[in-house]
Amino acid sequence: SGGGSAPKWSRDGSGLMFRKGRAILRVAIEDGRLVGDAARVFAAPNLYGDAAYELDPDGQSMLAVQVDADAIPREIRIITNFFDEIRRVAGEGSQP
Numbered sequence: 001s002g003g004g005s006a007p008k009w010s011r012d013g014s015g016l017m018f019r020k021g022r023a024i025l026r027v028a029i030e031d032g033r034l035v036g037d038a039a040r041v042f043a044a045p046n047l048y049g050d051a052a053y054e055l056d057p058d059g060q061s062m063l064a065v066q067v068d069a070d071a072i073p074r075e076i077r078i079i080t081n082f083f084d085e086i087r088r089v090a091g092e093g094s095q096p
Contacts, residue, residue: 004038011057017041024053024064 004018004025017026020038022045028035046066047053053064079085 006053008053008055010055017053017055017062019044019047019053022047024062 002020004020007016007018009016010026013029015026015028017024018038019025022043024041024044024047025038026041027038041062042064044053044064044066046068048065048067052066053062055062
C-alpha cells in the first residue's frame, strides 16, 4: 500500500522489490499474498530513472545506476541537419 514504482520480482518469487521515493524497498510474498510490511533495502537518493536497478540472479545483491545530482544536464541541445552543420563547421570541402 502507499504506492511505488519500478517493481521487480526476486528470482525465486519470494519477494517484490520496488522504488518508493528515494529508496528501494522489498516486501515478502507467500502464496501470492503480501507478508508483512515493506522494508527498505537501501537508500537510492540519486537513482537514475525507474529502470536503473537490476536484481542479481543469486538474490543476494543488485546493481544500481546512480548519478551525481550536479551531473544531471540542465539543458538539451537538438541539432537538426547534422551533416550540414558538420560541413559548415569543418568547411565546405569536408565529407562527413
